[in-house]
Every structure is written in structure tokens, then in C-alpha cells.
Amino acid sequence: MLNYAGSRFPSSHIQSALAKLATFCGLYGSDKFNGVSWIEFLNSRDYLKKILALLREGNLSRAQYLWFRHEAEFVSEFNEKSMQALLSSIPSDVPSQELCIWLKGVVVPFMWRVLPKGQG
DSSP states (O other): OHHHHHHHSOHHHHHHHHHHHHHHHHHHOGGGOOHHHHHHHHHOOOHHHHHHHHHHTTOHHHHHHHHHHHHHHHGGGOOHHHHHHHHHTSOTTSOHHHHHHHIIIIIHHHHHHHOGGGGO
8 A cells, every 4th residue: 555655646745644644643632533534634724724713712732733833834824814813813711821922932923024014
């Protein structure tokens, strides 16, 4: 089966699928693997949408994990509207200490880099 996959699919596609599988297992745990959910995640390209959904659910740690793993895939599409959606997706009951660490260490530097005109 590996020979078949190797001859049918470029190694970059295989590497990409393996990276997504690692992300999927990191988000949900390998013990809760579900084939349908995996296929949906594998075919999904909108990581920011998933991050926003995780934030709305109160899953800050999972949202952070997905952000760290796939920031490069959504950076080119991130804009002021995305920033507003991100900030409005954060529930009010997220512990402020956790939120401050993430905002200060990840989100704010990201926004300065990606949305430089917002610094002024």
C-alpha cells in the first residue's frame, strides 16, 4: 500500500497530510480518532475559521495549538476584519492570565507583523 501511495501521490502531499494528522491528533487526541472528522479536517483549508470556532467554544488551548501549527497557512489572508473576528470570538470567561500570555506573546506580535498600518 505504501508503494502504491508513493507512486500515486507526490511526497509533498503525503508530508502535508502527515502534518495535518499530527495537528488533528494534537487537537483531539489519537484515542478519539474519528474517520469522518479526520477527512473533514484533512480537506479543510480554513484554519482561521476553525480557530475562531475553538475560541467561541472556550477552547483557548486548542485554538493556540492550531494557531502555532498552521499560522503560515492563514497569514496571507489575515486582515483587519479577521482581527476583529478573532477578538470578538474570545469568550468573556477565558481566564485573563491565559489570555494575556497568548495575546502578548503571539497575537499582538503577529498583528504588528501582518497589519503594520494598525500600529500608528
